[in-house]
Amino acid sequence: MNLKISSFAEYNEVYKQSVEQPEQFWDGIAENFLWRKKWDKTLEWNFKEPKIKWFQGAKLNITENCLDRHLEKNGDTPAIIWEPNDPTEDHRVLTYRQLHGKVCQFANVLKNNGVKKGDRVCIYMPMLPELAIAVLACARLGAIHSVVFGGFSAQSIADRIIDAQCEVVITADGSYRGTKEVPLKNVIDDALVQCPSVKRVIVLTRSRTPVAMIKGRDVWWEDEVKKVETQGNPDCPAEEMDAEDMLFILYTSGSTGKPKGVVHTCGGYMVYTGYTFANVFQYNPGEVYFCTADIGWITGHSYIVYGPLSQGATTLMFEGIPTWPDAGRFWDIVDKHKVNILYTAPTAIRSLMSFGEEPLKGKDLSSLKKLGSVGEPINEEAWHWFDEKIGKGNCPIVDTWWQTENGGLMISPIAGITPTKPGYATLPLPGVQPVLVDEQGNIIEGNGVSGNLCIKFPWPGMLRTTYGDHERCRQTYFATYADMYFTGDGCLRDEDGYYRITGRVDDVLNVSGHRIGTAEVENAINMHSTVVESAVVGYPHDIKGQGVYAFVVSPNIHDNADLTRKDIMMTVQRIIGAIAKPDKIQFVSGLPKTRSGKIMRRILRKIAEGDTSNLGDTSTLLDPGVVDEIKNGAL
Numbered sequence: 001m002n003l004k005i006s007s008f009a010e011y012n013e014v015y016k017q018s019v020e021q022p023e024q025f026w027d028g029i030a031e032n033f034l035w036r037k038k039w040d041k042t043l044e045w046n047f048k049e050p051k052i053k054w055f056q057g058a059k060l061n062i063t064e065n066c067l068d069r070h071l072e073k074n075g076d077t078p079a080i081i082w083e084p085n086d087p088t089e090d091h092r093v094l095t096y097r098q099l100h101g102k103v104c105q106f107a108n109v110l111k112n113n114g115v116k117k118g119d120r121v122c123i124y125m126p127m128l129p130e131l132a133i134a135v136l137a138c139a140r141l142g143a144i145h146s147v148v149f150g151g152f153s154a155q156s157i158a159d160r161i162i163d164a165q166c167e168v169v170i171t172a173d174g175s176y177r178g179t180k181e182v183p184l185k186n187v188i189d190d191a192l193v194q195c196p197s198v199k200r201v202i203v204l205t206r207s208r209t210p211v212a213m214i215k216g217r218d219v220w221w222e223d224e225v226k227k228v229e230t231q232g233n234p235d236c237p238a239e240e241m242d243a244e245d246m247l248f249i250l251y252t253s254g255s256t257g258k259p260k261g262v263v264h265t266c267g268g269y270m271v272y273t274g275y276t277f278a279n280v281f282q283y284n285p286g287e288v289y290f291c292t293a294d295i296g297w298i299t300g301h302s303y304i305v306y307g308p309l310s311q312g313a314t315t316l317m318f319e320g321i322p323t324w325p326d327a328g329r330f331w332d333i334v335d336k337h338k339v340n341i342l343y344t345a346p347t348a349i350r351s352l353m354s355f356g357e358e359p360l361k362g363k364d365l366s367s368l369k370k371l372g373s374v375g376e377p378i379n380e381e382a383w384h385w386f387d388e389k390i391g392k393g394n395c396p397i398v399d400t401w402w403q404t405e406n407g408g409l410m411i412s413p414i415a416g417i418t419p420t421k422p423g424y425a426t427l428p429l430p431g432v433q434p435v436l437v438d439e440q441g442n443i444i445e446g447n448g449v450s451g452n453l454c455i456k457f458p459w460p461g462m463l464r465t466t467y468g469d470h471e472r473c474r475q476t477y478f479a480t481y482a483d484m485y486f487t488g489d490g491c492l493r494d495e496d497g498y499y500r501i502t503g504r505v506d507d508v509l510n511v512s513g514h515r516i517g518t519a520e521v522e523n524a525i526n527m528h529s530t531v532v533e534s535a536v537v538g539y540p541h542d543i544k545g546q547g548v549y550a551f552v553v554s555p556n557i558h559d560n561a562d563l564t565r566k567d568i569m570m571t572v573q574r575i576i577g578a579i580a581k582p583d584k585i586q587f588v589s590g591l592p593k594t595r596s597g598k599i600m601r602r603i604l605r606k607i608a609e610g611d612t613s614n615l616g617d618t619s620t621l622l623d624p625g626v627v628d629e630i631k632n633g634a635l
């Protein structure tokens with residue numbers, strides 16, 4: 001069966017088949033990939049435990065799909081184009097042959113350092129080709145990677161390393177972001193004070209920031225590569241993996257507790273990311289594809305590394321930020337590398353939009369053919385600006401809805417094929433069966449309705465478990481509604497059956513496209529010495545989509561309120577990372593609570609939004625007076 005859909009009529013037909021005969025459908029799609037041994041059984045599942053097994057009995061290695069199988073015909077095709085933070089520094093191009101060589105070489109480095117199938121490896125690196133190489137080298141050996149985004153704090157890294165019991169860490173001395181230098185290795189050193197499981201740290205040279213290299217534990221990437229070169233073993237045979245063996249762990253925030261390690265497995269994830277990449281972006285050979293995400297997030301895993309490479313695409317990696325040296329950076333990259341497909345986030349679009357059209361002057365964007373958006377709802381203004389100013393009215397926009405737990409795109413237009421509507425993720429991709437449910441769990445049929453978004457049938461890219469705690473996986477995703485995967489998102493289905501994601505219905509915030517749990521931020525704030533308790537809610541923010549608003553009870557402020565606010569920010573930065581710092585901190589004498597002690601977030605959300613006209617029924621509150629005080633002190 002052909003991987004790529006080529007018309008809307010074909011989409012409708014394929015979709016129907018994918019629902020009526022899902023196993024046959026995915027059998028046909030999976031034929032397009034390289035397997036060492038085919039599967040005995042396509043699917044076995046129940047959402048009760050949950051237990052989800054795709055392509056059981058099949059053997060493969062995802063890196064043979066992403067690298068080896070392209071060598072014969074496309075060995076000289078650029079696999080990765082890397083654009084540095086500083087535009088005056090040279091860019092780099094790695095062909096499939098070169099990337100294959102480097103992955104094998106680094107896999108041998110890992111082997112020399114004791115890494116074997118099933119081991120967990122933490123990766124904390126800048127956006128360099130070596131990050132992709134490290135990820136693929138782990139996959140080549142069957143080691144399970146756990147990439148941690150470069151913006152997370154030492155404490156967050158330690159939590160993740162401890163949870164996964166990683167024995168090896170791969171990092172760099174430092175990374176560049178605009179004019180800032182981030183001392184990655186120092187952050188790792190702080191984290192490792194708490195992590196006795198780590199036996200080896202491999203450090204890549206990037207910024208040459210002075211770093212502590214601990215004897216017996218820390219080694220330089222470059223030295224280790226040299227050793228492999230002198231050993232003269234350039235090749236590294238790929239480990240044979242079972243379709244359901246773990247490929248990676250990626251931590252993500254939920255509404256309670258610490259981030260969970262979402263687990264993806266080899267076979268289904270490969271098929272799902274490859275299939276969705278080829279279709280949604282309608283990738284054609286020779287096209288240059290630029291996804292602006294960081295590999296530290298799921299978008300980078302699935303749509304910078306695995307999806308594009310399994311399809312033999314040319315994927316562009318960018319080290320820097322959209323606004324340095326100026327707000328024309330993305331457009332310079334598009335012009336310089338003749339980018340055909342640009343996949344970015346609404347927060348970046350809104351931020352660049354705010355600079356007006358000046359940064360676009362003199363930039364040739366005529367190579368662009370397709371545009372994509374991901375991470376949060378895209379407002380109509382940003383959608384139209386993207387369409388008109390960047391796509392010049394000629395590029396279809398794919399607004400792709402999906403989550404870390406999904407592995408790949410779920411509800412999305414197919415570029416140039418699905419008629420689009422601003423603000424709508426449009427229709428489910430083949431194999432995806434979305435349903436809207438009411439609070440009682442009843443499925444809401446028909447169109448022109450809204451509810452909580454669930455998926456009622458498995459797809460190959462879905463999470464299998466949360467690392468080390470299967471019960472938590474069941475509880476979080478499969479217990480709210482019987483026999484359904486609950487996304488945590490609210491959604492409406494319009495008269496045409498088109499889906500529009502309206503945002504999270506749980507206590508998860510989406511700040512600049514990053515998922516942040518309110519409970520996590522509260523825990524961090526509560527660690528500050530003067531804080532008694534706190535409540536965190538989101539509020540609409542022009543650029544970030546959502547901002548973080550913290551109501552904090554801190555009766556004994558040290559120095560003054562402003563300094564204490566800064567101290568609290570620093571505490572959050574230490575505990576989670578700069579991405580979770582509150583935008584606003586309001587000191588209050590108490591929080592609005594019900595008689596049973598539950599914080600009434602509904603009221604706090606309204607106050608944070610600046611909508612205090614109708615706070616609803618406050619009579620059930622323990623101390624209704626506190627609401628007026630909070631209302632009057634709102635920032």
Ligand code: 6R9
Pocket residue numbers: 252297298299373374375376377378399400401402403404405425487488489501502503504510513514515
């Ligand atoms: C891929 C990714 C997932 C949450 C998800 C939803 C929001 C993502 C969206 C979108 C509206 C879109 N989200 N894409 N909301 N329209 N096109 O972002 O994964 O970091 O796990 O976040 O992001 O709320 O539940 P992740």
